[in-house]
Amino acid sequence: MTQSRPRIVPEATVARLAVYLRVLAGLADGGRTHVSSGELAAAAGVNPAGLRKDLSYLGPCGVRGVGYSVAGLRQRLTDTLGAARSRPCVLVGAGRLGSALADYAGFASRGFEFVGLLDADPARVGAQVGGHTVRPVDDLEAVVAATQASIGVITTPAEVAQSVCDRLVAAGVRSILNFAPVALSVPAGVDVRKVDLSVELQVLSFLEQQRDDSPPAAPTSGPVRAAVAAGAAR
Amino acid sequence: MTQSRPRIVPEATVARLAVYLRVLAGLADGGRTHVSSGELAAAAGVNPAGLRKDLSYLGPCGVRGVGYSVAGLRQRLTDTLGAARSRPCVLVGAGRLGSALADYAGFASRGFEFVGLLDADPARVGAQVGGHTVRPVDDLEAVVAATQASIGVITTPAEVAQSVCDRLVAAGVRSILNFAPVALSVPAGVDVRKVDLSVELQVLSFLEQQRDDSPPAAPTSGPVRAAVAAGAAR
């Protein structure tokens, strides 16, 4: 509550904070009361020094010589990430991927609740997914208004993603998670994050090809490898 | 084939090349024969100068004053990304998310074929998903050996992800796409990419909280906003 300094938090750090929070939840379940930066960093797959720097954006939250209090750090991260209160989410596109997301327990346990599932296909309307009934996409504005949804998730085909996005924004949604393989354009003040599944596979394909081509090259230099990227999706 | 200079390609660039390739496929379907960097960049949601820099890693592939040949650039990107040949993929964890991925048409059309679906739950074994039958996870080594799968996709619960990963690596898989919310540890020479869905939502939640807290602050500076992220148009 008493954020001494309103320091800015880099987005890359925010993504890692979410990972730390999850690791802490596991530690708390295991009965641990304190953790060192080294142990926490190992579990999160990051550099210990980087972890300390990430946490330093929140102000001092550890005890030197001891480590971090699991409960205390967890609370601080929860507050910082805005995970204290539940965030209502609207999902558009109740296909296979959309249904999988709506039913994913990992969201609900972290304060994200799907309060509306919408689809344009009449065959899907009325289906029960994750405790909710799929409604026609025409109800989009009504659902957003009634539920005060703050986050929109788009899992529609690429062709209609932009129009769905526009309607979400017009209805008041200012945070959008986009799974459709298109670059959405939104007005200032609206945040979009994109998850592109086929891009992930193609990056792996590229790295594999590099491996196949480069064995003859110097193995020590390792310039092409360009690291593995364990962190966020990006 | 005649890569004049074996220039290294940054991983961030590789991810964008995959996006360009998809945009080009759409342009080719529309009958377009040439594109300028500006148009291509707009469709991909990136800066035109950055796009040209990305493409310059492949050597000169455009014509000054004209632009890029859609077919030519597409071929070059396909070769670079290793998307020319089909990549067999094994998916472990045929739950909702796994089934959605196995059935996703966007993968097959880009040369990724799921040649094996595995699950530990006897209730799921035998189910038909995306034209394949779910097999017991005990068959993992046999399936990898028989199909020469080069990419493993993990959509299991977090608790078993590391053991599944170890088995995949032992069986010869050297590229892994991990959807389980844990940091996998792998030996050198194995590439892992992680997609963390709940992290994406929590980053949005953080940005939303920032928006709610910062209106009183100076709106012009916009330091906290920290940009929008991945593929956002801007």
Place this chain on the structure above:
DNA sequence: GCGACTTTGTTCCTGCCTTCACAAGCGGTT
């Protein structure tokens, strides 16, 4: 045939992120 326009490819620069290394601080022990 020549000029002007368009577009690429490159270079420079700025800012951010990551990493290393060290000083400061706290608990436990004697």
Place this chain on the structure above:
DNA sequence: AACCGCTTGTGAAGGCAGGAACAAAGTCGC
């Protein structure tokens, strides 16, 4: 009460990605 070991927090440096501006080059029009 003082010392010692352990851990955090921070400062500095290096590397990398992103963006803007400029020169080279090729085409189109006259």
